[in-house]
Amino acid sequence: MKAVILLSGGLDSSTVLYQALVDGFECHTISFDYQQRHRRELQSALAIAQKAGVVDHQVVRFDLRQWGGSALTDDAIDLPHKRDPEEMSQSIPVTYVPARNTIFLSFALAYAETIVAQRIYIGVNALDYSGYPDCRPDYIQAMQEVFRLGTKQGRSGQPISIVTPLIHLKKTEIIQLGNKLEVPWELTWSCYAGGDVACGICDSCRLRLAAFADLGLKDPLAYAQ
Amino acid sequence: MKAVILLSGGLDSSTVLYQALVDGFECHTISFDYQQRHRRELQSALAIAQKAGVVDHQVVRFDLRQWGGSALTDDAIDLPHKRDPEEMSQSIPVTYVPARNTIFLSFALAYAETIVAQRIYIGVNALDYSGYPDCRPDYIQAMQEVFRLGTKQGRSGQPISIVTPLIHLKKTEIIQLGNKLEVPWELTWSCYAGGDVACGICDSCRLRLAAFADLGLKDPLAYAQ
Numbered sequence: 001m002k003a004v005i006l007l008s009g010g011l012d013s014s015t016v017l018y019q020a021l022v023d024g025f026e027c028h029t030i031s032f033d034y035q036q037r038h039r040r041e042l043q044s045a046l047a048i049a050q051k052a053g054v055v056d057h058q059v060v061r062f063d064l065r066q067w068g069g070s071a072l073t074d075d076a077i078d079l080p081h082k083r084d085p086e087e088m089s090q091s092i093p094v095t096y097v098p099a100r101n102t103i104f105l106s107f108a109l110a111y112a113e114t115i116v117a118q119r120i121y122i123g124v125n126a127l128d129y130s131g132y133p134d135c136r137p138d139y140i141q142a143m144q145e146v147f148r149l150g151t152k153q154g155r156s157g158q159p160i161s162i163v164t165p166l167i168h169l170k171k172t173e174i175i176q177l178g179n180k181l182e183v184p185w186e187l188t189w190s191c192y193a194g195g196d197v198a199c200g201i202c203d204s205c206r207l208r209l210a211a212f213a214d215l216g217l218k219d220p221l222a223y224a225q
Numbered sequence: 226m227k228a229v230i231l232l233s234g235g236l237d238s239s240t241v242l243y244q245a246l247v248d249g250f251e252c253h254t255i256s257f258d259y260q261q262r263h264r265r266e267l268q269s270a271l272a273i274a275q276k277a278g279v280v281d282h283q284v285v286r287f288d289l290r291q292w293g294g295s296a297l298t299d300d301a302i303d304l305p306h307k308r309d310p311e312e313m314s315q316s317i318p319v320t321y322v323p324a325r326n327t328i329f330l331s332f333a334l335a336y337a338e339t340i341v342a343q344r345i346y347i348g349v350n351a352l353d354y355s356g357y358p359d360c361r362p363d364y365i366q367a368m369q370e371v372f373r374l375g376t377k378q379g380r381s382g383q384p385i386s387i388v389t390p391l392i393h394l395k396k397t398e399i400i401q402l403g404n405k406l407e408v409p410w411e412l413t414w415s416c417y418a419g420g421d422v423a424c425g426i427c428d429s430c431r432l433r434l435a436a437f438a439d440l441g442l443k444d445p446l447a448y449a450q
Binding site: 102 | 285286287288289291292293294317321322323324325326327328330331332334335336338339340358359361363364367368370371374376377379380
């Protein structure tokens with residue numbers, strides 16, 4: 001049985017990959033180079049895919065800077081780094097990239113149907129990033145319906161399933177799960193800032209650092225601050 | 226009011242562009258260079274966009290040959306050119322590209338949300354290509370739900386609408402509509418074969434030529450055969 005895993009190189013998707021391995025799937029990972037500010041994450045995705053021993057690792061390339069619309073794809077929009085956690089979970093942040101997960105899942109679907117995979121794993125999380133419309137359960141359900149109706153496999157009664165192991169977990173719970181699965185945190189990458197060392201102050205770094213601290217653990221990644 | 230129009234350069238999408246103009250929208254076209262066998266269509270798309278005087282024409286580039294899976298993205302799979310029309314409308318042909326319309330609509334959605342467009346026009350057709358799962362009304366309805374739930378605009382109660390003016394038309398009816406709208410057929414491109422002149426024998430050429438012939442009209446495009 002084959003699964004396609006969306007692997008950004010971050011904490012969440014790396015944990016999901018290790019979950020898919022434990023679930024017994026032959027794992028095929030897919031990463032996206034969309035000219036994101038933090039393309040550094042692609043190196044981490046590759047390193048994790050290799051460490052995990054996946055069967056295949058695909059990198060899909062396209063350019064979302066051609067129209068921008070997000071702090072991650074337009075250098076003129078500043079990255080947020082002082083939003084309080086409650087605000088982060090309620091409003092849609094400037095790091096929201098229009099239709100990003102829809103694009104990612106569409107490519108994953110194309111790849112999965114081509115290799116005749118049964119599942120697509122994605123590390124969306126409705127708690128810490130509930131501001132993102134495309135991380136919520138009702139959205140995933142809608143994409144599942146697209147998977148059922150928009151493909152040959154789906155029309156023949158065998159739709160590819162979207163699996164979201166982290167959707168209802170807090171960041172601390174994700175780290176606990178990842179520890180159990182022995183995810184190599186030192187290889188992961190969460191920082192949005194685009195440097196060679198994680199900045200430690202962007203929202204993504206802060207969320208990660210706070211979760212490790214809440215658990216009384218040390219994040220093994222090096223930080224600039 | 227802005228609209229994004231998926232423009233392949235073929236008969237159908239060109240007719241849809243001219244319909245969107247008549248509907249009064251500021252038109253933004255989007256084409257896809259996915260390393261398709263018939264990349265020649267991109268020249269036609271650009272020529273039609275210019276002729277129609279669109280506000281902006283985006284070309285999104287990615288490589289669906291990296292996993293293949295279709296006669297349009299894998300040169301080892303032969304193009305069909307002797308299927309009878311009834312078979313074409315019932316089974317899924319080898320020219321089906323896994324998840325293609327889902328990928329196309331996802332990029333169109335990203336672009337539309339970024340420029341704050343109200344509509345996305347797509348020339349899908351459920352009659353002549355009903356073999357394609359991602360050209361049918363129930364699939365489009367499922368994508369509409371993704372548009373509603375997966376975007377900021379949708380969550381704020383103003384989802385981008387998918388408009389499918391051709392979905393229930395026959396090819397002959399599309400040509401009649403295009404004639405009324407004065408679509409420049411001589412600039413369009415339908416051939417799958419990948420040559421510099423339309424082959425005249427692939428399924429796509431045959432369907433087009435038959436429709437013009439049924440109407441007692443001459444297709445102004447030059448054909449090799």
